[in-house]
Amino acid sequence: MGKKSTFIHDDFLLNNKYAKTLYHDHAANMPIIDYHNHLPPEEIAENKIFNNITEIWINGDHYKWRAMRTLGIDEKYITGNASDFEKFQKWAHTVPHTMRNPLYHWTHLELKRYFGISDALNTQSAEAIYRETSEKLNSPEFSCQNLLTKMNVEVLCTTEDPTDTLEHHRKIAKSNFKTKVGTAFRPDKAIFIGAASYNDYLDKLEDVTGITISSYNDLCEALRNRIIFFNENGCSLSDHGLEHLYAEDFTASEIKSIFKRKRSNQKISTVEVAKFQSAMLLFLSETYHEFSWVQQYHLGALRNNNSRMHQLLGPDTGWDSIGDFSQARKLSTFLNKLDSKNVLPKTIIYNLNPADNEVMAAMIGNFNDGSIKGKVQFGSAWWFLDQKDGMTQQLNALSNIGLISCFIGMLTDSRSFLSYPRHEYFRRILCNLFGTDIENGELPDDMDWIGQIIEDICYYNAKDYFNYQ
Structure with missing residues (x-):
């Protein structure tokens, strides 16, 4: 056809003998647990x-x-x-x-x-x-299923709104497809009370649950109804995409009044929006804890920057970027409110601004209380950061401030069935980091122990963390 892309060879990104051994003997053949992506479950169910x-x-x-x-x-x-x-x-x-x-x-x-x-x-x-x-x-x-099998995907987890019927997940579960296909509960539309379409969304949630949502308590009942439904269908994760966490102080009467006025199409203030979203997140997190779910927070995206193109093409078409939101104080307050009542679920925090790497790596240590290995995780480099430099920075920040040995590793966060070599990409970068430290005399030449750490990060830590059998 043309000139060969010979730079993609067996030792791509592996710059010394230690890195090569760690990758080929320990990382390469580990199954993939892709615990967050946006693959269409319908296409998997139909084996498109x-x-x-x-x-x-x-x-x-x-x-x-x-x-x-x-x-x-x-x-x-x-x-x-x-x-x-x-x-x-x-x-x-x-x-x-x-x-x-x-x-x-x-x-x-x-x-x-x-x-x-x-x-x-x-x-x-x-x-x-x-x-x-x-x-x-x-x-x-x-076919879709064979592409996943070819990449040794043992588990994958898509992302669905609370109103989803999960019909495709149920169909997959009844099939002979060996890859476990789960879902993550993504209730952001129920949280963002400031959105113009908020009441339209609640009307849809009413239709799905059969619950008339005229009060805040009704909303909580409807969401709990869907959490139970998702749980019964094998879901054990939630996911949120937020600019930052919300952790304002509020009273129950305030939240009820804010919701009632919004439901009546009355105007609510920016302060009231933040208070409501704080209450909603705490309610959901406590419910996740009750069901032993893992909660995920993707923080820091500044979305839909180009209003002209957003109006023309809609969301998720390439007009988002890295935001510079203040994260530490609100994240600390939010996690502390849950921890103070001993209802903090397993939690994964992802940041989009690389300036927050050390902030996140330090924050998770405040809430790892010894009850679970790696209970609060600094999630893998995400979106604009899931490249060689971004992954390296995330791994270094976690290594320097936390325990890289407890890390649950990579995910694709992708809508494409051809994205699974990103796990290979991550594994090669990971092995090269450790291999370089060994070559420099900064780590011992103990390939059995370091090889086990590599295997844990690539596979076993996630398998244990999500209780996949």
Whole structure:
């Protein structure tokens, strides 16, 4: 086809013999527990077969979309009405320009691992790669379920709203598919009382639960109803995407009044919004604790920055960025309110601003009380940070301030079935960090013990943390 992308070799990112041994003997063959992603469960349940590589690889991938826009490619070839082949051609044209962006590594890792293609993707190789990958994707061997099996995915966890029927998860659970497919409860729409569509959402929640939601207590009852439903269907995680935690002081009468006025379409203040969201988060967290769930908080995204394009294309289309919100005080107050009543669930905190790495690494230590190994986790480098430098910074901050040996490792946070080499990427970076320390004489040449730490981070810690059997 074209020039080989020979930089993706067996020892890619592994810069010494110790790193190579740790990766090949301890990390490479560990099963994957992908405990947070946005894969469509319907496509897993139906075991979808894709028509071509654009469908599975470019459609919905806002990482690629941002790169193409930056290069000056018209929206027609990104989210517009161009043909799938034309969109792929434009992506292939973009790829050589992504050098030093993680997209360049991910692109060639994914072509190699799923399709056995070692050619560099560019304008010259585009047609042949499109043809070869699309032919393979049209076969049952490359169905959604087989792609997950090929990557040794033992468990994956999608993300659903409380109003979801979970019909696809129930269908998967009854099938012979060996990968465990769970879900995470994402109730943010019930929390964001300041949203213009808030009452419309509560109307939908009413329809699903059969509970008339005219008071704050009704809302709590409806959400508890859905938590029970999710729990009965194998859910053991929640997830929240917030700018920062909310931990304002409030009284029960205040919250009831705020909710009643909102339900009557009356205006509520910014202060009242914060108080309500604080109450809602505490209620949910206490309920998660009751059901022994793990709660996740993704903090720090500044979303929908480009109002013109957001209006045109909607959310999650590539217009979000890193926010610089104050995190420490509110996070501390929130966790402390739960811990003071001994109802703090297992908790994973993800930050999007790298300036907060040490803040998060230090904060989790305040609430690891010896009851559970790694009870409060500093989550893996997320979104804009899930690249070599971002992962390294997160791992170093956690190592320096906490215990890296207790870390539950990587996740994809992806909407693509071709994203699982990101786990390999993380594992290679992890092994190279430890291997470099051994080579520098900063860690002992004890490959059995350090190899066990690597295996724990890649697999066993998550397996234990989420109680996966």
